[in-house]
Amino acid sequence: METVVEIIDRIEGVLRRHLNRVPPGERQVIEREVIGLLQMARGALPRELHQATRLLHEAETTLARAREDARRIVLDAQAHARSLAESQEGGPPSARGSALVDEARREAERVRRGADEYAVQVLQRLEADVNRVLAAIRRGQEVLRAPGAPGKRPE
Secondary structure, eight states: OOHHHHHHHHHHHHHHHHHHOOOOHHHHHHHIIHHHHHHHHHHOOOOHHHHHHHHHHHHHHHHHHHHHHHHHHHHHHHHHHHHHHTTTOOOOOOEEEEEEEEEEEHHHHHHHHHHHHHHHHHHHHHHHHHHHHHHHHHHHHHHHTTTTTTTOOOO
8 A cells, every 4th residue: 555655756756757748838837836736745744654654664674674584594594404414425414404494493583573573663653653643634624624714615
């Protein structure tokens, strides 16, 4: 699911990619007005939303990196265990090789747990930020619905 900031960025990207098809005079109007409005919309978003988006991307990146590290640890340990087993001239895998694989699996699981715990913390901060943004939106809606609100038309 895309964030509001990402959607605004995509809209701006589409406009910029297609500006070369617009006559020069109209292009300036689009750049000045439409892209200006998109930049204003981006700037009007609560600071917490920008922080939440950044935290979410950071959590996703960290989790992916930790999972890749855990996978690599297990693969390295398995390769090392195979190497030890082969060095015993076709005999059964050594206890040391099995112990290394077990140790690598434990380390990989520890890395995964750490990444998951970090992701939970980031998501909790993100949830708190989103709740603050949602509360601000609701307060703004209440103000706009109130009798005599600026810009409210008499019914």
